[in-house]
Amino acid sequence: QKEVEQDPGPLSVPEGAIVSLNCTYSNSAFQYFMWYRQYSRKGPELLMYTYSSGNKEDGRFTAQVDKSSKYISLFIRDSQPSDSATYLCAMSGGNTGFQKLVFGTGTRLLVSP
Amino acid sequence: GAGVSQSPSNKVTEKGKDVELRCDPISGHTALYWYRQSLGQGLEFLIYFQGNSAPDKSGLPSDRFSAERTGGSVSTLTIQRTQQEDSAVYLCASSTSSGGARFGPGTRLTVL
Numbered sequence: 001q002k003e004v005e006q007d008p009g010p011l012s013v014p015e016g017a018i019v020s021l022n023c024t025y026s027n028s029a030f031q032y033f034m035w036y037r038q039y040s041r042k043g044p045e046l047l048m049y050t051y052s053s054g055n056k057e058d059g060r061f062t063a064q065v066d067k068s069s070k071y072i073s074l075f076i077r078d079s080q081p082s083d084s085a086t087y088l089c090a091m092s093g094g095n096t097g098f099q100k101l102v103f104g105t106g107t108r109l110l111v112s113p
Numbered sequence: 114g115a116g117v118s119q120s121p122s123n124k125v126t127e128k129g130k131d132v133e134l135r136c137d138p139i140s141g142h143t144a145l146y147w148y149r150q151s152l153g154q155g156l157e158f159l160i161y162f163q164g165n166s167a168p169d170k171s172g173l174p175s176d177r178f179s180a181e182r183t184g185g186s187v188s189t190l191t192i193q194r195t196q197q198e199d200s201a202v203y204l205c206a207s208s209t210s211s212g213g214a215r216f217g218p219g220t221r222l223t224v225l
Binding site: 034042044051090100101102103105106 | 117146148154155156158161163169172204206211212213214215216217218219
C-alpha cells in the first residue's frame with residue numbers, strides 16, 4: 001500500500017463547476033499538507049499549504065484536512081479552462097517536524113469551455 | 114523574488130557518461146530536495162537536505178547517484194555512468210524549516 005493514494009483521473013468537468021480533488025494517506029505522523037498544480041512540461045507550483053487539521057481558503061481554492069480520517073481535499077470553485085492541469089497532493093512530518101515530501105501520483109483535471 | 118533555478122534546462126547525453134545537474138534554491142531556504150519524474154509518472158523522492166543535518170539519501174536509486182549541497186545553498190546532483198532508465202525530469206525544490214516547498218522548472222535528462 002502506498003503512503004499516499006490519489007485517483008489519477010482524468011476528471012472532466014464543464015467550466016464553472018466546483019471541483020473536488022482528494023487524497024488519502026496511511027502515515028498518522030503527517031502534519032504538513034500541500035497541494036501543487038503542474039502544467040505539462042513545467043515544475044509543480046505550490047497552491048495551498050496547511051498545517052494539521054482544518055480548512056484554508058485562498059481565492060477560488062479551499063483546502064481541507066481531516067487527520068482523524070487521514071483524508072485531504074482541494075476544492076476549486078468556478079473552475080476555468082486554465083485550471084486544466086495535474087494536481088498533486090503532498091505531505092510531510094514526523095517526530096522531528098518537517099521532513100521529506102511524500103507525493104500522491106496526481107489527478108489530471110480537464111475543464112472544458 | 115527569485116524562485117528556484119535549475120541548470121541546464123535540457124541535457125542530452127550518451128549512455129555511460131557522467132552528468133551534473135545544478136540547483137540554486139531560494140535565498141534563506143534551509144531545506145532542499147531532489148525528485149525525479151518520468152514521463153506520465155508521479156514524483157520520485159531522491160534526496161533531502163535540511164540545514165546542517167545529515168542528508169536523507171534513502172531515495173537514491175543506486176550508488177551511481179550522489180548529491181551535495183555546498184555552503185547550505187547550491188546543490189549538485191551527479192549521475193555517473195548514465196543509463197537509459199535515468200532519462201527523466203529532475204526537479205529541485207527548497208523550503209523553510211516549516212515547509213511549503215517550491216519547485217524549480219526542472220532539468221530534462223535524455224540518455225541515448
